[in-house]
Amino acid sequence: MSVFTPLERQELEVFLAPYGLGRLKDFQGIAEGSENSNFFVSLEGGEFVLTLVERGPSHDLPFFIDLLDVLHDADLPVPFALRTEGGEALRELAGKPALLQPRLPGKHVQQPNAHHCAEVGNLLARLHLATRERVLERKSDRGLDWMLREGPALALQLDDTALPLLRDALKEIGEVKERFLALPRANLHADLFKDNALFDGPHFSGLIDFYNACSGPMLYDLAICLNDWCSDEQGHLDAPLARALLGAYCARRPFTAAEAELWPAALRIACVRFWLSRLIAANAFAGQDVLIHDPYVFQARLAHRQKVEVGLPFAL
C-alpha cells in the first residue's frame, strides 16, 4: 500500500466541512499511488479524491492548481482543486498540503490497443495546444540537468551491460541538451503512463497525477508517453501502437523538422529519466511497504531505442 499518512474519520470530517458538500459517507486509502497519500472520499455531494502531498516543495503547488484550472477550462478530462466556500484551494491536513478534487470516471487500461493509443495521442496534443501560447513556467525537478547530475553516481551500482548503456545515454544528453531544450515548448504532463490515464469504455475519461508537470519541449512529453503506452514486454517499440499514437497527435499538432531529427534522442532521454528515478526509489524504499517500479524495465527500453524504427510523421 502507499498511503503514507493515515487519516482518522473525525479529522477528515472537520477538513471537509468548509466545502459544503454534505456529510461524509465513506472514505478509503488508495493503494495504487507511489508518491502521495490518496483517498477516495464519498460525500453526500458526490465522489472525490483527497490528496495529501508527500513529496516536493510545497511552493510548487499553486503551479499545479493553476495548470489544472487552465486545462479544466479547456475541457480536458482532468481533476482540479475544489474551492471551499471561502475560496481556498490549497489547504492543510495532518500537517501535509491537501487538495480535494473530483473523482473522474473510468479505469486504467493494462493492455492498450491502437484505439487507446490514438486517444492518448489526441489528448496529449490537446494538452499542449491548450498551454503553448501561454506556458506556465516550472522547471522539472527531474530534468536534463538532474539526469546529468544524478546519473554518474547511480551508474556505479550497475553491471557491465547496463553501465555503458547509461554512460552513452548521459553523453548524448550532454551533447543534445541545448538543441533539445530549444524545441517548441508548452506545459507537459511529463508522466503520462498507463497508470495515470483512465478510460471509460473506449473513451479517454481522465488524466491524473500532475505532480511531474512542468514546462518544456512538447516532444519530450510525447516520448515519455510513447515509451510506456507503445512498448512490449521486452521493451521493443510496438510499431502499430506507436503509429496510432503519433498519427493522432500530429493530426492536431504537426511536427517540426527539428523535432523529427531529435525524436530518437527524445525517446532515449525519456528512458534515462525513469531508469534513474526508479533506481533512486528502489534504493530509498528497499524493504518497505511502498510500490516500487522495476528500474530494469527502462534499461531494457533504452537498449531497444538505440535504433528507432518508428520515425515522426513529418511533411517536408
Ligand SMILES: Nc1ncnc2c1ncn2[C@@H]1O[C@H](COP(=O)(O)OP(=O)(O)O)[C@@H](O)[C@H]1O
Ligand atoms: N481524480 C481522480 N479520479 C479518479 N481516480 C483517481 C483520481 N486521482 C487519483 N485516482 C486514483 O488514485 C490512484 C493513485 O493516484 P496518483 O495520483 O497516481 O498517485 P501518486 O501521486 O501517489 O502516484 C490512481 O491510480 C487512480 O486510480
Ligand SMILES: N[C@@H](CCOP(=O)(O)O)C(=O)O
Ligand atoms: N510513472 C513513473 C513514476 C513517477 O515518476 P517519479 O519520478 O515522480 O517517481 C514510473 O513508472 O516510474
